[in-house]
Amino acid sequence: MSSSARASGYVSPSGAPIARYSWQAMLLHWLLAVIVIGMLCLGYLLDDMARGPTKDFYVEMHRSFGVTALVLVFLRLAWRMRRTPPPLPASVPRWQRIAAAVTHGLLYLCILLQPLSGYLASSFGRSGIHYFGMPLPHWGWDDKPLRTFFGEVHGIVATALVVLIAIHVLAALKHLFINRDQVFQRMLPARRKP
Numbered sequence: 001m002s003s004s005a006r007a008s009g010y011v012s013p014s015g016a017p018i019a020r021y022s023w024q025a026m027l028l029h030w031l032l033a034v035i036v037i038g039m040l041c042l043g044y045l046l047d048d049m050a051r052g053p054t055k056d057f058y059v060e061m062h063r064s065f066g067v068t069a070l071v072l073v074f075l076r077l078a079w080r081m082r083r084t085p086p087p088l089p090a091s092v093p094r095w096q097r098i099a100a101a102v103t104h105g106l107l108y109l110c111i112l113l114q115p116l117s118g119y120l121a122s123s124f125g126r127s128g129i130h131y132f133g134m135p136l137p138h139w140g141w142d143d144k145p146l147r148t149f150f151g152e153v154h155g156i157v158a159t160a161l162v163v164l165i166a167i168h169v170l171a172a173l174k175h176l177f178i179n180r181d182q183v184f185q186r187m188l189p190a191r192r193k194p
Contacts, residue, residue, distance in 0.1 A: 019086035020186050028076040035069045064132045070115035089181050110161045121150035
């Protein structure tokens with residue numbers, strides 16, 4: 001247990017200090033969660049939307065928030081490299097620790113690949129990428145086969161992300177409601193002991 005966790009006064013129901021993620025890590029985690037889940041929902045809605053100005057508007061929003069997600073995941077990874085995450089409780093079995101590490105690694109990989117593949121798909125089109133109206137570097141040229149390839153990668157990664165997010169959420173809820181081992185609370189702002 002870190003000295004900052006001990007000194008914080010944040011405690012579990014048993015009265016023991018809880019090692020938590022920093023507020024910066026929490027903020028990046030929840031921002032990314034909202035953006036990625038929102039982007040996945042919007043992406044699936046765009047598939048069924050008729051072409052026209054309304055769809056064009058939402059496509060630009062999708063691309064802009066995708067670039068935002070890419071920047072945030074780089075910030076999150078940089079923060080993670082400089083800070084050791086709080087330890088899991090000793091009660092968490094080794095296989096669950098390994099599963100958590102693998103799932104987190106795959107989530108980071110997919111959250112990087114998703115906006116990159118979308119950016120590349122758009123770069124091999126005529127319109128390119130605009131970040132909330134501001135044009136961004138065009139990495140390609142008008143090439144339908146490459147646009148289709150990166151678009152398919154984008155779709156495959158979206159499916160993988162949905163599966164990984166479901167696993168992550170179910171595991172978190174298991175810790176919250178079944179194990180009650182304070183793993184879930186590590187990513188929430190703490191309450192002081194009365």
